[in-house]
Amino acid sequence: MSQATLVEFFMTPEQYDAAALEYERSLTLEDIMESEEQADQRLPFLGLQILQDNYPELGIFNELLVQFVFNNKLGQVVPDNMLVLHVDPDKPKRKSYAVEHEQDVPFLVAEYVSDSDPKKDRESGKSYVKYEQQLQVPYYLILDTDQTEPLQLLCHNGASYEPVVANDRGRFAVPELDLEIGFRDRLIRYWHKTELLPIPKEVPGLLAERDRKIHERDRKLDEKEQQLTEAGRQLRDQVALNTKLHEVINLAVQQNRHDVLAQLSGVKTAAAIDRILKSLRPSAESANGAD
Secondary structure, eight states: OOHHHHOSSOOOHHHHHHHHHHHHHHOOHHHHOOOHHHHHHHHHHHGGGGGGGTOTTOEEEESOOEEEEETTEEEEEOOSEEEESOOOTTSOOOSSEEGGGSSSOOSEEEEEOOSSSGGGGSTTSHHHHIIIIISOOSEEEEEOTTSSSOEEEEEEOSSSEEEOOOOTTSOEEEGGGTEEEEEETTEEEEEETTEEOOOGGGHHHHHHHHHHHHHHHHHHHHHHHHHHHHHHHHHHHHHHHHHHHHHHHHHHHHTTOHHHHHHHTTOOSHHHHHHHHHHHHHHHHHHHHHO
16 A cells, blocks of 8 residues: 555654553553563564665564554554564664655565454454555565464555465565575574575584685685695696706707617616716717817
8 A cells, every 4th residue: 555545644754652651652562561481483584684785774673663644534553573574774773663754665574463452463353454454565464473473474455455375385485675584493594695684693613614615615715725826836736847858858869869869768867868868968068169
């Protein structure tokens, strides 16, 4: 849904800030508290920040109030996590995501169904309706551990949500971001271009593995450099040997030394060629003197 059809009357940024403050004051302790399991799901989502290298305008938000106008009424909803394809990276820290004053509606929202109010995130629940009917968010990711299949990704078809079918790897594809989403070890995990994105506890091990690979690469480069140096030395030696061999052949031909020419087939070292040269050069110098 475009902002033109979503917004039917204008609210200033200041009015949205005031509405966000009023919403915050209305929250109860139960609204703020979350289970440890829910908190754990946020870590992999924050790992999506690595995508900002490829998508610099990508916005990644954690429990940010989304505010919008629908049917001349202010709508408010707080996704557990949210992706927006295009945001202004220079915009000051938001008190809320006021759709009317942003470039895009949310692109993907994630909800981790809570025990305190499980119905709101499920089909026909109040949050579900806001995402599907009012904001028409393209992707809705739901984690509901009470279900046989705990993870579900929904895609908006223009009228309603329909489930995304898992691929042959058991993951849900979000092609706009070359992203796949799956469930592993009770955590929602994300793959970008088939590469698993790390979570903080995995980073030390990944860094150690990276350092090991760098060390191995450097060792192989050193070996390759040594091999190239040795190959260069051998090539220079061979060129020098060939130069002396040509000199021996020329001198032997000039002196009609067939015996020397016959010996050359068995000569393999530079020292042997030097000895032959030494024996031929005085004769050559004597011949030059006689001339």
